Amino acid sequence: MTALLEVEDLRVAYGKIEAVKGISFKVEEGEVVTLIGTNGAGKTTTLRTLSGLIKPLTGQIKFNGKSLRKVPAHQVVSLGLAHSPEGRHIFPRMSIEDNLRLGAFLRKDSDGINKDIQRAYDLFPILGERRKQASGTLSGGEQQMLAMGRALMSQPKLLMLDEPSMGLSPIMMQKIMATITELRAQGTTILLVEQNAQAALSLANHAHVMEVGNIVLSGTGQDLLHDDSVRKAYLGED
């Protein structure tokens, strides 16, 4: 059986600067895969390339059996790949509900959309309480919830989350991670990019460590969590 997402020898550059230098990895249906690594390792670049916002130099991206290389950004989501971008990118002047509805922009089934909005409110009750409020007035953590809820509105086969815990308080971070665990339990396939290695590794099936554009280490989440070099470099132990 082929994987849901297969990335092979992907190289991406900004002008002359090569940010991703030939990486390969797979995401199987139903699992959580995480990319960890320090700032500037090329994680965001990888996700942006997958969702069509940047064109790669070379390499193969196969999603659900189809090549994504020539697919423009706005069509990627219709193939079942949703991206909750770094920095959240919610629509700040729109209400929470309008943000969620935009997540379902390509869907036509209004009953299903309403049901999924309700589901987002069940997942994140705070969003339901504030549904008419301008989303720019939400706290950072709440905005992250909205970004995730919005990405889920397209009923994706694969959900890509770029640093969902960035800039959040420890409590908020725990909440977000708990939600990801819950989503995994519901069977959502997730590609998670994190700098918070501890949290990401403990809930990932597979993990890859990126350093300056390369994947330097791969394994199951538990393996890497107990790997000495990872513990030194990313978990702050010596």
Added chain:
Amino acid sequence: MTTTQTTTVTAPAPATPATRGSLLPPHIARATATAGGALTVVSAFLAWTWTSAFPGDLTVYGYPGGLQWLVLVSGALLTLFGLSSYGIKGLNWLTPQGADPAIRLAAYAAFATAWFTIGAISTKLGGAVNLEPGAYVALAATLIGWLGARSLPYERPETSPADPDDSAFDQFKHNLSNRWSVYKGTLATTPAPPAKTLPSYIEILIVAVVLALGLAVFTYGITTEYDQLFIGFLITAGFGFAAIQKAGLIQRVSTLTARHRNVTLVGAFVAAAAFPFTQSDDQYATIGVNILIFATVALGLNIVVGLAGLLDLGYVAFLGVGAYAAALVSGSPTSPLGIQLPFWQAILVGATASMVFGVLIGAPTLRLRGDYLAIVTLGFGEIFRIAVLNLDGTSGPDVTNGSNGISSIPNLTMFGFDFGATHTIAGFTIGRFANYFFLMLLVTLVVVVVFRRSAESRIGRAWVAIREDETAAEAMGINGFRTKLIAFALGATLAGLAGAVQAHVTYTVTPEQYQFAHAVPPNSAFLLAAVVLGGMGTISGPLVGGALLFLIPAKLQFMSDYQLFAFGLALVLLMRFRPEGLIANRRRQLEFHEKDEAPATLTKAGA
């Protein structure tokens, strides 16, 4: 309903009584302001000068004339708000958001109008000796009203003293901003209690009355016959409108218009269509039809700028394309085509030509982000004008007749109705410009409906999403390029529609009518200003902004040398103090005042 509304009279916060600037204790201040208002009303009935050399005839006792009417109206507003602040039964509804800010602004209105009038009389007639006692009564009355209003209590915002180590200019700036925040404090309102629910037909009746009032104010403004009266009108209308808004009445009415949107739309068009019937000749219908053309094009631009967030600096060129296209097929003797299409075909030709140009300009540029579009559209606007200038048979092929333009465009005839002739309808004389006024009103209606429909549809949501965050919008599956191109082409098409009518209204189309900046509207700068001044993303905003920006230059001819200067200054001040425009889209208001007064909940776009 028998529930008595709780008195919402500004209980002035007793904990922080007004500190500085209060000459009078609150209850005396209130009485003084109200009495000043009443006295102002009385003064309007006195003679202010001995000679009718000052226009409007202010020499009669017992009957106001000219500017005195404006003083009367502002005095009456002040009196009413003053009485309402006492919680008098039956007047409570006037000030749902608290009376004091409204009293202040009404007092400013009365004061400014009266003192302006008397200043104008003295200047015009050569000195204060020409004043009659009535004028002094008016001066005193409005001064009393102003003093009373000024002494009303308010919650003084916290300010910090300027740092003595700063440079003198920094201290000055600091003190200025303190003063501004104190001034804003004097106008702070309390949230209005929920309105009593009225039967539907009463609500509709209220909307109708408001629309009729709107028509009356507009007609009064457009028909003012001399500069002083028009300036007085602007003063009274400006402060008066602000007072009514602070009182909370505008908000009350917009709740009603939002609830009865279609009734309001139809009512507004009936009111607009009634305008020519208030006129005995065609003199002001000319202004009317030109306002409609200008305001309609501004509304079209609002799709591009306000909804999709694309800065188009050459929009007037699309009006020009439509006008030229329609002129070429109008049967004008100076058109090289020499064909005469029926109007419904000509208007389609105009709209289509504009759309084609819109796509041609948009397709290569809309893929780029940011400011490129502004530069390219600015260039296109000029290229259009220069190209039209050169297609004269000498510098290029003979298409547009160069700087002479296409002239003697024949009047339209539709269903045997000759637009060039004067008709009598039910005893009212309807002249040429009034005929075109009705035709243009139909085009305006089309544009309004297109705007409303598209703003609320999928494409409208896509526009707003693109405007707010293009990356995120793409990630939602919105095709940014296509979405922007649709906005751009739709805006161009609507301008083309208006252009086709404009060609017939003005008889002649010349390149000079379609510039970036020019002393008279429509031009790209004024169109953009109408959108920004009126309120981006709303329907009524560009219509109101367009009317104002057309009317002010048309009425104040003596200013024409300083027009662009005054215009620029006004825009700078507006951007500083009310960036969301006169009529704010709730969403926009949030964008500009995120910290202070923004409403936390949103309503649909469009007002």
